[in-house]
Amino acid sequence: MVSQAHGLLWLLPALPLLGAVVNLFWGRRLGRYAGWLASATVIVAFGVALALMSQLLAKPAEDRLFVQHLFSWIEVGRFQVGADLRLDDLSMTMVLVVTGVGALIHVYAIGYMANDPRYGRFFAYMNLFVFFMLMLVLGGNYLVLYLGWEGVGLCSYLLIGFWFDVPENAEAAKKAFITTRIGDTLMLVGLALIVFRFGTLDFDAVFGTAGSVLTKDAATVIALLLFAGAIGKSAQVPLHVWLPDAMAGPTPVSALIHAATMVTAGVYLVVRSHVLFELSGVALTVVLVVGLITAIYAATCAIAQQDIKRVLAYSTISQLGFMFMAAGMRAYAVAIFFLVAHAFYKALLFLGAGSVIHGMHDDQDLRDMGGLRHAMPITFATFAIAALAQAGVPPLAGYFAKDAVLEVAQHTGRDAVYVLGSLAAFLSAFYLGRMLFLTFFGRARSDAARDAHESPPVMWVPLAILGFGVATAGWLNTTPEGRLAEFLREVTGLGPGGNGLGVLELSGIAVGLSLAALAVTWWIYGSGRVDPFAFRERLEPFPRAALHGWYVDRAYDTVLIQPAKAAAWITAYVVDARIIDGFVNAIGFSVRRLADRGRVVQTGFVRSYALVLFLGAVLILLYVGVRL
């Protein structure tokens, strides 16, 4: 691939960075305008992205690569890392998603955060996040990617804990950062290994020579370490525990970071590094298995959640699992398409949930809702579109995405994956239906629900736009080898192909499962003929276990956190204070004791001094006498 230098790539991340700096220092003075400024930077960035896209499309497929070398970041001997930006098909797609969906969410947040005293700060952090996310996807080498990677983690921390006077929020923020840091550190070790093997972190250099430089085992180690970072950032099992708690942050944050962009960074990383993963083989299988397990696990948890945002959190974890499944089967374009579609409908679901919460006066409990479709029609309509899309109802985007994943599984002979994946899809539709019907159908179950009202236009206009996007995005990739796949082919290579059941059979099964799930949930939650709470009671203790994520958090606490705290206590207060420092103090102490013993000689009695003098003289004389 021939790259071409482009002078304006820096503009993309620079705009939100500027917005962030301005809002950080002068946000107070800007007042209402802070939100509009922040949104403007992202909207303009989106415009720039579109312009760049047209420039990119004007080129033949093999030449679609713009690079920009900003400056030499690290230069120590032969190890050099540049601040390099890279715009190819893959990063172009990601940039459009980040800026497009990001812009809509920023506008929505103007309304959602309108009464918050730290309004300016909020938008500063949001813009900073967009900056780091763009650096992540635009990075031309692993270190710039890592800069963005850690940076979005920072912003996630700042935004989850935005309302920090509530201790749980601060705790959730810390948990998010540390859990992802575990993955990040493993990834860092992976980067160090790449330097060790290749002498550079540049993408073209690494991917171009990987075949000749790496052994299968080395590739496996590196790929798995990189994937560990992805597990953390994309909340896959076993590092998923931070995401449900992260819902403590304001809803626009959940929409932007924990649905549409940051959590998808892991998928981007795997797809970007697919050369390494394919060299290993084993690594891809691991990705597939982890994705599958996560998809099913998270779906079971989502079914039992009572907080509307937590349903969506577990749903995101599950959907990310689907993306990794696709990647694990070498269907990278499918994974990216799923990412795009998911960004749309998940963001929409979150923003809609935010609208519901807003209308419910900050009550997030599903048990208190009901019948809201009358009070909040626009929210309901867009929410329903998104829910149906994710459930896999054609011709909405989610149907094409989910179908593609299952089709690839079936066509490549992975029947177990196909069956289990379909199960996960069924569960998805189930929890979505449950959420939809509990919220918007039936009778209102609390005063908050009875007094609910629709959100202001600044909030529902983005919802509508996203709804439109959700409805039409399917056009992008109707089959695993659709338009997006074609667009991405230079970067991702061809899909796995294969043969098996035909389109009609597969669709039939998939749609049938989805509709069945929706029907069942309608009957239980929406029709009013069944008491859903009694129904839940009868199933105990499973709902409670699922509610608590099958007690994974508690397990971590007992097995890891408490012993670690105890070990730290022992290290600091026993080993260091008593043993090592004790040794030091003992030396001082024994010197004093020796001195205490020693000084007794000075009695003060003249006669004893005289005696000692005399004895000493005798000794000397004896010595001299013997010598002579």
Add this chain to the structure above:
Amino acid sequence: MSGHLLTITLLLPLFGAIALLIVSRIASDRDARIVALLAALITFAVSLLVLRDFQTGEPGFQLVERASWVPSLGLSYLVGVDGISLWLVLLTTFLFPVAILASWKIETNVARYMVTMLVLETAVLGTFLALDLLLFFLFFEAILVPMYLIIGGWGSGNRVYAAIKFFLFTMAGSAFLLVGILFLYARSGTPGPATFDFTQLGSVAAGLPVQTARWLFLAFFVAFAVKVPLFPLHTWLPDAHTEAPTAGSVLLAGVLLKVGTYGLLRFNLSLFPEASRYFATFVSVLAVIGIIYGAVCALIQSDVKRLVAYSSVSHLGFVVLGIFAFTLQGATGGVLQMVNHGLATGALFLLVGMVYERTHTRELSEMGGLASVMPWLLGAFLFVVFASAGLPGLSSFVGEFLVIVGTFAVSHLFGSLAATAVILAAIYLLWSYQRVAYGPVREEHRHLPDLSGREVAVLAPVLALLLVFGVYPKLLTRSIDPSACAAVAQVQPAPAGSCADVGVPAQQVAAGAQP
């Protein structure tokens, strides 16, 4: 004038101290502070001239000044800078005015305090600049007294114990150093005059039998290991840091600890290359233990200053690990971390001091919710927390990454273990920040003032540098690199002839890949 730039830089603070002593009879406390600040600022300005005159890209010593002191004994006054000491000198001259400005609120014996500070500055600069071993030792010891006075005279509760412990512990180590120096001196007599000149003693040391050289290495090593501080000789540090006044902690962490790592890099590696290789694994093990041990101990501390003290043990373990990996990346990363740690941990102590001045407590359990009361102070705190945790874009990341990369070249195990400190650092830093800044506010803290103009002046330069060095570390590495390369090459001659090849595989990347 320019021929004596280093001496001027070195002695300016001392002259300032003398001037202050004379003037203090008639001057007020406020005047004393201003005179001291001026002296430190002028010294900083002169050091910038040194920076300007320094030729980057040259590995050897520059701006060398030589004067005979006691010719019959071979004592000479010999100073010079190279890429490694240049930035340490600048770090020193930068941090001292900051520390003096941070000490504005000291009320007791102000003049005496400022005099002690300035004398300390000369002593520290002397250790970085001296090329004559005895001169180095003189300054090395000279650091102890002013620091002892600062801790013992203006510190908090347990200050006397901490000051004495600091003094005796360090002095015990340097006793070995003195023996080592004198031994080398004694051996240098034939042929040619006996000398303490470091550049000449290298060949003397090379002529020593292997066993002797190893013992000498250990002698030098003990003294520096105490100062670093390297596990298990670190226990003086938590007490010293906790009890010292704010500026004392800033300087202790920011500058004094670097004398130890500097000594290891400058003397142990160059004088005793074979012994360095022989002991490399041993030292690396101690360094890795220190990294993890320091972080683990920091986790459980309830006193925030003690926590930062243990984090210093952890961070400096990184530096030692990088040095003893004998790769260019490791060594440069180590030197870079010396500067970064000085800035980041110095800033942490400054901020902790500011919080202490307001809340009068260092116990984490007695704080909380301060971010809503003092957003700018705690905002700066958060910035420094992330800088210390190694967020890319801020300075510590580059140093840490280089050390990890450099260590990986020789040991995957050590590199991976060192990387775990990244997780641990995030845990103890964020957890302590949370207990200080988040959650509910205590009634008595509700009306505390945010940053004053003076405090902004103290913090802003440090924070700015943390960002600048993180985004463009080349400012530092282009001068550090050649000297670090030379230092490493003495221990581990590179296979291809250029030490730049050590640590990064010879297999090079396709030409078109590097822009």
Add this chain to the structure above:
Amino acid sequence: MRTPVAYYLMLSGILFMLGTVGVLTRKNALLIFMSVELQLNAVNLSLVAFSRLHNDLTGQVLAFFSMVVAAAEVVVGLAIIVAIYRRRRSVDVDDVRELRW
């Protein structure tokens, strides 16, 4: 007939021992001084005896030195004792114990 030197030395030794015993066992500072004088004179006696033995005047010269030093020491010592007596009304050596730990 000459007296054998040994007799003089024995006498000297006895005198010296008497003096030493006095120094070690007496409580009165003045008596200790007298004992010291006894020691010094014993030594003088042995010096003269040796001088006679070797027919060398050096011994007698040394005896002179010794006497001068003894005189000086007595002067200073008695002055100190007088000063102490003025303070404490006692010349008991056990009472002067300040130079202790």
